Amino acid sequence: VPPERIRNISIIAHIDHGKSTLADRLLEVTGTVSSRDMKDQFMDSNDIERDRGITIKLNAARMNYINPVDGLNYVIHLIDTPGHVDFTFEVSRSLEACEGALLVVDASQGVEAQTLANVYLALDANLEMIPVLNKIDLPGAEPDRVVREIEEVVGLDCTNAVMASAKAGIGIDEILQGVINYIPPPRANSHLPLRALIFDSYYDPYRGVVVYFRVVDGEIHKGDKIKFMVTKKEFYAEEIGVMTTEQQPVHVLRSGEIGYIIAGIKTVDDARVGDTITTSAKGADEALPGYQEAKPMLFAGLFPVESDQYNHLKDSLEKLKLNDAALQFEVENSAAMGFGFRCGFLGLLHMDVVQERLEREYDLDIITTAPSVVYSVMPTKGEEFFLDNPADLPEATKREFISEPYCKLEIITPEEYVGTLMELAQGRRGEYVDMKYLVQGRTTLVYDLPLAELVNDFFDHLKSRTKGYASMEYSFIGYRKNDLVRLDVAINGEPVDALSSIVHQEKSYAVGKALVKKLKEIVPRAQFKIPIQAKIGAKVVASQQISALKKDVTAKCYGGDISRKKKLIQKQAAGKKRMKAVGKVNVPQEAFKAMLSIN
Numbered sequence: 057v058p059p060e061r062i063r064n065i066s067i068i069a070h071i072d073h074g075k076s077t078l079a080d081r082l083l084e085v086t087g088t089v090s091s092r093d094m095k096d097q098f099m100d101s102n103d104i105e106r107d108r109g110i111t112i113k114l115n116a117a118r119m120n121y122i123n124p125v126d127g128l129n130y131v132i133h134l135i136d137t138p139g140h141v142d143f144t145f146e147v148s149r150s151l152e153a154c155e156g157a158l159l160v161v162d163a164s165q166g167v168e169a170q171t172l173a174n175v176y177l178a179l180d181a182n183l184e185m186i187p188v189l190n191k192i193d194l195p196g197a198e199p200d201r202v203v204r205e206i207e208e209v210v211g212l213d214c215t216n217a218v219m220a221s222a223k224a225g226i227g228i229d230e231i232l233q234g235v236i237n238y239i240p241p242p243r244a245n246s247h248l249p250l251r252a253l254i255f256d257s258y259y260d261p262y263r264g265v266v267v268y269f270r271v272v273d274g275e276i277h278k279g280d281k282i283k284f285m286v287t288k289k290e291f292y293a294e295e296i297g298v299m300t301t302e303q304q305p306v307h308v309l310r311s312g313e314i315g316y317i318i319a320g321i322k323t324v325d326d327a328r329v330g331d332t333i334t335t336s337a338k339g340a341d342e343a344l345p346g347y348q349e350a351k352p353m354l355f356a357g358l359f360p361v362e363s364d365q366y367n368h369l370k371d372s373l374e375k376l377k378l379n380d381a382a383l384q385f386e387v388e389n390s391a392a393m394g395f396g397f398r399c400g401f402l403g404l405l406h407m408d409v410v411q412e413r414l415e416r417e418y419d420l421d422i423i424t425t426a427p428s429v430v431y432s433v434m435p436t437k438g439e440e441f442f443l444d445n446p447a448d449l450p451e452a453t454k455r456e457f458i459s460e461p462y463c464k465l466e467i468i469t470p471e472e473y474v475g476t477l478m479e480l481a482q483g484r485r486g487e488y489v490d491m492k493y494l495v496q497g498r499t500t501l502v503y504d505l506p507l508a509e510l511v512n513d514f515f516d517h518l519k520s521r522t523k524g525y526a527s528m529e530y531s532f533i534g535y536r537k538n539d540l541v542r543l544d545v546a547i548n549g550e551p552v553d554a555l556s557s558i559v560h561q562e563k564s565y566a567v568g569k570a571l572v573k574k575l576k577e578i579v580p581r582a583q584f585k586i587p588i589q590a591k592i593g594a595k596v597v598a599s600q601q602i603s604a605l606k607k608d609v610t611a612k613c614y615g616g617d618i619s620r621k622k623k624l625i626q627k628q629a630a631g632k633k634r635m636k637a638v639g640k641v642n643v644p645q646e647a648f649k650a651m652l653s654i655n
């Protein structure tokens with residue numbers, strides 16, 4: 057079809073407002089996927105995503121739409137964006153590949169933190185937005201109130217808003233008409249040298265890396281020799297095509313179109329989101345603007361429970377890396393834990409997903425340490441350096457200062473929770489920035505907060521203090537100096553480096569106390585007494601002792617019931633799986649996450 061009959065759109069929404077359901081419905085109505093073939097949620101194709109109901113990887117679908125008004129065939133590319141803050145950069149790249157967006161807002165809820173964050177990204181990308189008031193089938197829906205909210209808070213004209221229910225199939229034709237009428241077609245620059253924006257890529261074990269792109273300028277032909285402008289890697293375009301239900305090869309893709317390429321690429325690291333594809337001969341001189349390297353914000357140690365699984369863990373991480381350019385890892389040798397890997401993640405969700413894949417898909421038993429942010433340390437001698445493992449912090453006399461990353465945190469909440477949320481933010485060393493009344497009864501709160509405090513279960517506390525009604529977004533704003541110290545833990549006299557953390561001086565005693573108390577509950581008793589200490593430098597700031605077991609546990613069973621005795625032993629053996637022997641003591645996985653539950 058000619059460029060004026062192409063529309064490139066994405067759907068932006070707060071989590072759970074119905075993005076995936078609407079995407080499915082659009083695919084169904086345009087006949088792209090028949091309802092019989094529709095697995096629940098075509099767009100969220102990954103298992104872990106489906107289980108968690110979140111969208112992690114981007115995806116794209118090409119729909120053919122016969123417009124009943126003019127009888128002509130239009131092509132609508134629907135680009136799915138990840139709904140989570142860990143992937144902001146990927147969201148912004150996928151929006152750059154579009155001219156417009158459907159802004160989905162749950163009509164029974166209203167504007168939430170991610171609605172706003174995504175709208176800002178869409179405005180940055182100059183997108184035309186169509187507000188979609190979803191879930192109008194719900195008895196609690198108040199579309200009129202939410203329309204006013206969008207106009208007041210987001211500042212978006214709602215004349216073209218569509219009242220819809222993705223679930224009940226209401227308003228879907230109006231949405232498609234809106235897309236045709238209000239979202240501009242791509243500007244076609246087919247005469248220019250090729251420039252195509254990569255907005256997603258994934259590793260397929262049979263075909264190598266599949267790269268999704270938007271042709272911004274020029275044309276790409278099957279067989280072209282192409283070059284990725286950031287990584288400077290060159291490949292032959294073995295196959296190019298479009299995404300209907302399956303990948304459908306074509307010979308050429310022109311300016312404005314969205315497609316995929318397969319070119320014998322071995323790892324997604326060679327075809328990064330945000331990079332520009334051009335041709336090797338007579339290519340473009342300048343890459344498309346805005347490329348950013350995905351930088352890990354969080355680091356954690358991953359250790360195999362059994363040291364003979366080390367190589368398996370290494371292979372598994374390498375395989376995950378083929379499909380995850382943001383994942384970083386290097387060998388870590390911990391005095392207490394043995395060999396493992398220090399891994400870098402974009403954020404908490406990214407970390408959880410990697411851990412879950414290692415356990416589920418690669419059948420590994422691993423111990424993961426509490427995540428650490430990246431600190432900046434000025435030593436007394438030498439240059440400032442970054443540090444992602446608290447165990448590597450030079451001792452107090454050998455450092456001038458430590459700085460830690462801060463983020464700007466924006467919370468949207470019903471106003472009755474403002475008090476408790478301010479208390480939460482202040483308890484987490486937050487610095488108050490702003491408070492605004494949004495609309496009837498809802499408030500936005502803005503704080504500058506150390507990232508380390510945010511990754512410490514902040515989100516769960518926010519949800520539980522507000523019965524789930526508050527939402528939040530955060531963005532990195534830079535480093536600030538603080539009075540930070542390292543809190544170490546010794547169990548049975550053995551320092552456990554994997555339990556060390558960096559905390560604020562003022563909180564260090566209280567945290568030390570709470571931590572040893574918690575560890576006392578978690579570490580199982582043994583035949584001997586187990587002292588647990590929290591220390592700063594040589595100074596013990598808190599201690600507890602686990603008393604010795606008096607008798608063999610099996611002795612509790614009444615005489616001679618062998619099967620019961622066996623069962624108990626089996627149960628203990630299974631329980632042991634996720635423990636790491638540190639000296640003479642078995643330390644369970646929960647112990648390494650104990651820090652997260654303190655505050």
Ligand code: GTP
Nearest residue numbers: 072073074075076077109110111139191221222223
């Ligand atoms: P993420 O992928 O996590 O960002 O969520 P999402 O925005 O894609 O939301 P999703 O489509 O998964 O929908 C969230 C929940 O709302 C699901 O339980 C849907 O069945 C439900 N839902 C979606 N649209 C509607 C609707 O129009 N009406 C009603 N009643 N429920 C809906």
